[in-house]
Amino acid sequence: MPAFNMDPKKHPMPSQDPLVRNKNFKEVALGYDEATAIEEAKRCVHCKNKPCVAGCPVAVDIPAFIELVAEGKFEEAYEVIQRTSSLPAVCGRVCPQETQCEGKCTRGIKGEPVGIGRLERFVADWHMKNGSAEPVKPESNGHKVAVVGSGPAGLTCAGDLAKRGYDVTVFEALHVAGGVLVYGIPEFRLPKDIVRREVDGLKALGVKIETDSVIGRVLTIEELKEEYGFEAVFLGTGAGLPKFMNIPGEGAKGVFSANEYLTRTNLMKAYEEGSETPILHAKRIAVVGGGNVAMDAARCAKRLGADTVYIVYRRSEAELPARREEVEHAKEEEIIFKLLTNPVEILTDKDDNVVGLKCIQMTLGEPDASGRRRPVEVPGSEFTMDVDCVIMALGTSPNPLLKQTTSGLETQRRGEIVTDENGKTSLEGVYAGGDAVTGAATVILAMGAGKVAAKAIDEYIQGK
Secondary structure (H helix, E strand, C coil), X not given: CCCCCCCCCCCCCCECCHHHHCCCCCCXXXXXXXXXXXXXXCCCCCCCCXXXXXXXXXXXXXXXHHHHHHCCCHHHHHHHHHCCCCCHHHHHHHCCHHHCCHHHCHHHCCCCCCCHHHHHHHHHHHHHHXXXXXXXXXXXXXXXXXXXXCXXXXXXXXXXXHHCCCEEEEECXXXXXXXXXXXXXXXXXXXXXXXXXXXXXXXXXXXXXXXXXXXXXXXXXXHHHHCCCCCEEEECCCCCEECCCCCCCCCCECEEEHHHHHHHHHHCCCCCCCCCCCCCCCCEEEEECCCHXXXXXXXXXXXXXXXXXXXXXXXXXXXXXXXHHHHHXXXXXXXXXXXXXXXXXXXXXXXXXXXXXXXXXXXEEEECCCCCEEEEECCCCCEEECCCEEEECCCEECCCHHHHHXXXXXXXXXXXXXXXXXXXXXXXXXXXXXXXXXXXXXXXXXXXXXXXXXXXHHHHHHHX
């Protein structure tokens, strides 16, 4: 084993200059080179109890792959990750490692944790550039499973079942596979070529992808089982229904949900020169919300030519739910944070165009059910922001289509599908996971749910 590197700080991630990158959609983080990856890997002290693995929703054997990186065995390191993760190049870029694997890292007690996410990205990228071995399609076990939705949960479930020999078909409502990975996360955070290659890897395992297939419209769940012979169905349909504040002016021209704005930008490539995708090129934009989606929308808006972009959030910076890295990148790119601020009305002109955002200042009171201090209005503190576009990034809930077209599928009040701990729904042979069950969450948690459901589906079919 190579000698340990006891530097208390992780190696910085090379990146584009902030005032250059906020005008283009090229990837912000440039990735480690081989020498940097090896030195960062040597910072791992290989704890016996592997706390980092406990923090990973898909249980990647982190010390094992890092040890191989330290030895310069990059392809072998990829093979270790790939045993439990179907999307390593994605996870290395968008996982909230700071609250998961790296949050458990022993090196983080007296310094910075090992850059696990950066090393996972390096290994996956190295494999894509240098790996030559094609995935081996497993021998068929003669059983068929349908997966509805090709986001992180669906792709993970499909990949795990394909590795077990199942004939898997993924039904995707949009015209390309990837779900939120292609319509929600911007190119500068997750290049779409990375997603395409990950999907191609699943196809090499035998996974079939049927796009433009809205289950609940072109086919029902019952038809998948009874007419097409699928012995089990996994629902990974995500949470794509945007939420709004229901304040005056919310129906005006120039008010978007973050979902629509990001879909036009990312999936429909409005950022490309000569693109025919219509999008409002506003100059003064307010993005309401404080999560990763809000950061993505604000940073896209800046790149699409806005002079001034605000993040409007009703709590303080300490309560921002976005990843710390995304907040820092947004600040570097000259996004302005209007904290402890809550919109109360969108102002419009006679033609119903947005001309301002009326807000009220907030202060933090006692903690609410989420454990965060509840924002309370400050009387008499109303003020108006000069904006010509408002983007609502307030979270999402599952689309009600499946509930409306599937008899007996139990859901919660807001539409989340009810499952047990293994992803089993109220319907025989039907499982679910990811945002369709939890509401909007992270890519890696959705992947973890897809992995759990794949195991349960295998046990269900083999048990029959």
